[in-house]
Amino acid sequence: MVFGIISAAVHVGLGALLGGLAGGPLGLLIGAAVGLLLGVPFGWAVASAGTYGTDARGIFLFVVDHTWSLLNTVVGALYLALHLIFGHQLDRVVSQASGRVNLVEGVSPRYATTIGTVCAGSSPGIQRHEDVHVFQARLLGPLYLPLVMLNYVLFTIAPVWLLWHDHGNAPINRFTRYFEIGVYPHVWNEAIAYRIQGTPPR
Structure with missing residues (x-):
């Protein structure tokens, strides 16, 4: 209370x-x-x-x-x-x-x-992934959200992630997948969380 x-x-x-x-x-x-x-x-x-x-x-x-x-x-x-x-x-x-x-x-x-x-x-299966984001926010404080948003903007307009993206298992073959399978799992905070727990969407 x-x-x-x-x-x-x-x-x-x-x-x-x-x-x-x-x-x-x-x-x-x-x-x-x-x-x-x-x-x-x-x-x-x-x-x-x-x-x-x-x-x-x-x-x-x-x-x-x-x-x-x-x-x-x-x-x-x-x-x-x-x-x-x-x-x-x-x-x-x-x-x-x-x-x-x-x-x-x-x-x-x-x-x-x-x-x-x-x-x-x-859910229990992905809670550790989500807890990474809570930790990231606590660690970086007021810098966290601006850095995440900046990464989303940069990776949307300059998709350098295409250089290391797994094109064979997760092809970018329609507009929505550009964001769901491309931009989203490659931004720094998600990439770290997926490395600790979980498989990026395919």
Whole structure:
């Protein structure tokens, strides 16, 4: 419960700070409201699922996620809120003391997606892959999402990955496969995660 309250308060405080810097007193109020809209669902999920253990590891991960990796946590909170709006369910059993918020349903039945500490649509067979993304975000903090997005843009417009792509087993023979089989598994964060666990889509 305490982690959830603190998490919500951090979101509200960050929103108020950024809003105040951008638009004075009115901006502060708007920013605080946005922080509240994101922070309350995320704080509820953290408290309800017991995401962070009360041991030293749990406290350390909570602090990292709400300081150095706060950008990833906020974007993950937005991702969580959108899932909840669509009626997706929190997986309390898998989330408990894991340091992440798991959702039963994903964006697509074919893929699990992790943003910050929010993992949607995972299964025991691929959870380690998704945990790599959680670790990457914690390690790189505010650099993580910009580096991922930059890699997606670069590999979309300059497909150097074609030089080492497995054309025999995963041919790029239609437009959608360019992204699903080409760009996606070759960006740095996915390539590392697939190397640790899982086989890239073919």
